[in-house]
Amino acid sequence: MDDNKLYKALLKSQSERRQVENDRGEAKVEENFRKERPYAGSDRDKPNWTRVETNDNEHPPTVYDSSVSLSLIGNPKPWSREQLRERKIIYSGMADKEVMDAYRELRIQLRNRAGDGNFIVMFSSLGKGHSGLLTAYNLAAAFALDSHTSALLVDCDPYGKELSSLVSSPMTSGVTDFVADRSLKIQSILYPSGVERLTVIPAGTQASSAVELFSAVRMRELITELKARYPDRCIVLNTPPFQENTEARILERFADQIVFGVPFGEVTGEVIEDSVDALGSDKFSGLIFQE
Template identity: 75%
Template sequence: MDDNKLYNALLKSEGERRRQAQKEGEAKSEDHFRTERPFAGSDRARPNWVKVDMEHSEYPPTVYDSSISLELIGNPRPWSSEQLRARKIIYPGMPDKAVMDAYRELRIQLRNRAGEKNFAVMFSSLGSRGNSVLTAFNLAASFAMDSHTSALLVDCDPYKQDLSKLVSIEMKAGVTDYVADKSLSIRDILYPSGVARLSVIPAGTQVSSAVELFSSVRMRDLVSELKSRYPDRCIVLNAPPFQETTEARILERFADQIVFGIPFGDVTAEVINESVDALGSDKFSGVVFQE
């Protein structure tokens, strides 16, 4: 075989290998929903190798399997199906399939918009009646259902303490405490949620100075650290109502995408349009109607 034929044969073989790799990396479509593209930590034909310093390690190099490592995330008090149902938290196999499918579809759209990198989504209600943190929690839980993905819910609404009703352990210090107190580390404010592969950070106790704290350099560094620490983590920021507070306008700068919550029967089309216009960026990704 001459050099040209060999070269063409190699190109054809490489093309077939890539097409097969793409096919294996895609999740199977469920019902009539769109196909979900592979995420940063998803299973792929080409392994994601971990660099090991052989001079200082007695262990040989290995292949990083995110589905195995993510199972090591601590969850000392997991919720049962009955406990999840009582708190209106979504879970695999739940009876209300329509609700589950709605969150799956939202997850697919957000991932497809972000590409193959990890990202932060800010969720903010446009009304005062919607349970913002429950919707944000369920959105994060939908990402955590993927065995190759972890999720982190960062509650940035210091005016409500509803997150404590959704988490299976007691929480103390949170975002505002961390930003105000430089002696605290991220580990001091990070808690397991009761849902596998989903961690949470509460809003904290510093309510009156939240605007100044969210505007600080330490807050910016916190979000940057959370986004860069794990390539297979999706971050959901739960913000106070967008129309009623200043905090949501400040938190918008830390998000890659923004989703508005619409309490059913509480918000007009004019308010939605005004909020999107006030946002003034291409980060707006859609709305979620809340009960």
């Protein structure tokens, strides 16, 4: 083979090798990005491209890297262990290991059921007038304890007032305000919780029109946008009691999985069965018994 033919053969070989690498999704040297770190126990290895929450509007990141993006989730006023214990918020190393292990088991079961990617869990209490917010908050906190995962608690119970006592930063606008006012941006309703890697969105101030607002197109746009921001995020929707409010039935459409809370001594087996039947969906994932 003369030099000219050898040179052309080498060029063809290099071109074919690059094509194979592109087909495999392998990164080129000049692209210089790191692959997404998968969930613990997951075998996902494909990088995800998405936006992350940041105050740098001029130079937003374009490549998703969980080790970088998760560090951007601010927590300016972290709760101390004493403050977490006072508020009955779970944390790693807490004295009541049984409670901590129960939330870890919930996290494992919900994640296994969801498979790869992020997902939305709706939590609703079956008790009459019984708020499930603390349970929903701790469920989100359980996901946030995983260093490779972020969590977002979206409080969609406009009648509850407990969230402000569980969050270390003052909150103003929330879900209903965002849906009602198109001038509001998503960043204006996101608040650091005091727990690392856990962000919260309050219900807002428009309680009287919550049913209509939760049914609006802008509500669907909000949930879609929130779910797209992080590929390794778990979103927990806290809703009013399922048996007493229309809001929970409306919000069910946004959930990938649904968990009911059962207050101790308040709910019969018949009520549980009726609630699951009324749901009429394969999204039902289980029960959490609340003290």
